[in-house]
Amino acid sequence: MELILGLLVQGGQMLVVLLLAPGLVGLVRKVRARLTRRRGAPVLQPYRDLLRLMKKEVVLAENASWMFRVAPYTIFAATWVAAALVPTFALGLQFSWTADLIAIVALLGSARFFLALAGMDVGTAFGGIGASREVMIGAFAEPAMLLTVFTLALVAGSTQLSVVAAFMASPAVGLRVSLGMALVALVIVAIAENARIPVDNPATHLELTMVHEAMVLEYSGRHLAMIEIAAALKLLLYVALIACVFFPWGMAAAGSGVLAHLLGLAAFLLKLAAGGVLLATFETAIAKMRVFRVPDFLGAALMLGLLGTLLLFVSRSL
């Protein structure tokens, strides 16, 4: 019985993230539009875009290899699995016993790997520029992310997100400087990983300034749809991750009833909306930074993660 419930929750979780991800993107775009005095497209527009792309034919470059065709599905699969591992509305996900935070980082890392390869596959100049920038950003973002994970693991005594979230919701957590540092580091990593301003501009048409968009310029049709939904999933993943670790209120505990799960879902929707609005507001208020400032920006995250971890070690040995 418990297994069935666990599987149900896990299945529901996978469906929820998939269904909500385009909506989050739509919300961020809408808020940005309103903040810049535009009416903006409806929040549901990303769903329509995905449907449209799925119906369209795929235009492939003549010299595209099998890699180019496989990559969108690989990227989508890896990102979806990663997103399924982050507790959104309920703890006690069935998968979380097999995969922890480090697995999430690894899954996202492999998605990045395939995306960068696909960007270079066709051999256009923009794809190469985008891939090189993406890898540069990844080289700083991934260690920062791992250090943040270590901080959390040291505090909670586990790298499993369900355990971390349960611990963070308990009174045992207290007020810790390390956690504050980890939060800031995680937000910085989230911004960089999701190609948001100030690291990248998802709304730009200027190929020379693109990072993520430059890599996927050659994609069309269902391939592009896969890439887009994967990008939306990744954004949702990071919002859910920050919410689950630092704001774990309202989540249904393992083995609780239907009502608790519904409440958990409502709380998650609120958290997502808050995350989306905050992101859009932040993006409107600053300009994009020069490409070579990005390592400084991510370096701050890396140092915060490192300091957080060290602080924990020091305070523990005292």
Added chain:
Amino acid sequence: MSEPFPAPAVPAAAFRAGPMPRTPVGAAQWVRAAEALGAGAATLASLWASAGEVHMALHDPGQGGVLILSLAVPEGRFPSVARHHPPAQRLERAMADLHGVVAQGAEDVRPWLDHGRWGLRHPLGAREEAGPLPPYPFLPVAGESLHEVPVGPVHAGIIEPGHFRFTAQGETLVRLEARLGYVHKGVDRLMAGASLARGAELAGRVSGDSAVACAWAFAQAAEAALSLTLPPRALALRLVMAELERLANHLGDVGAICNDASFAMMQAHCSVLRERVLRAAAAAFGHRMMRDRIVPGGVAGDLSPAGAAELRALLETVVTRLPPLVRLYDETASLQDRTVGAGTLAPALALRFGAGGFVGRASGRDVDVRRDLAYPPYDVLPPAVPVRTDGDVNARVWIRIREIEASLGLLRLALDRLPPGPVRADLPAPAGAAEGLGLVEGFRGDILVWLALAADGRIARCHLRDPSWFQWPLLEAAAEGNIIADFPLCNKSFNCSYSGHDL
């Protein structure tokens, strides 16, 4: 303009009031003038060809005059100016494409406007059937770990077409070469034989954002050729339109530059203000871009009291809304981090190329045709001319902001002192062939129109030189050494015209 030039410059007052004389020169004097240009003795204002002749317009800001040298080219060859003075290079290549006159001794003889798609060669000279040209050879770049990034001619944004060939080492731009000519419309050919009214329409369509300035320059040339004096109200209304155009374009540019640094808020606010200006222009003059409002002899329609009130209300709006925007620009550190130090143009280069407008004035070239070769009504309403020497994107933004403020002041004065009377003078019957020169400060810089009228009053030859001719090459220089991702920002801060250049 004495030695080494063969004649003194014609002062502004003279060529503003009557026909523009030309000085015929021999090949030796032509070469000496080109060498003097190269040595910095004067600024090249333009270089063009007409039937059997090539012409060089020189401008000496210090003396407030213009000199036109003409060299007869019976065999279609003339000594290259670009050999001594690089800014002439693209003009010479365009002359070769359009007229078939060859610049002897020029280093770069690649076609420029002709992409081999016209079906003929030398459309303004000896026309001959022709097929496609061989592929355009870009300048070779050699070195360790360089890669090429071709961009355009069709861009992702809604902008005009132009091809940019970047050579980069990693993220750093080593060389940029632009290729233009994609929007060649054959304006020179359409002008030949057209009536003055038709010519004014064509001039207003050379570059959409400079409809007023181009039309004014054309009308000025025509009126000078016919020695026509305009009623004061017509001149005042022209000033109002020209400053409105400057205001609209500068507001749009400031927002667009910030948007290229992904700071969308600035663009949102600036776009609203620009839209206000365009709507006020539509209410006051009947057309948002004020196209076809300036005609030889005056302006097409009078400004009603309601229209004037509309413009006054607009000035109020902009005056109150601008300062917070300027503060927002100045105080957003992330934005300043992008614009300060990016795309620096050395003052020496700006001076050498005679860069007009904000490009020149941001790099220390203190020249404004409205003040230095004053034309009415700017002789009684002189504009404030802001100058900076830092030459980066930030400087070009600030020059625009200061010019917006100056335009607001000018507009208010002009509206307060709007003289009564007619807004149009009848064009006199042509008394034989005549030539006139028009020089107007558009929002990008000085627009030059040289107009030769035939004895029947029709246009024999009209040469319109957009300021972008001397700004495009500078963009290539300013972008070098920047990172490739900063190019859109540099490009937008120059905002050169494709259409005005390709003609």
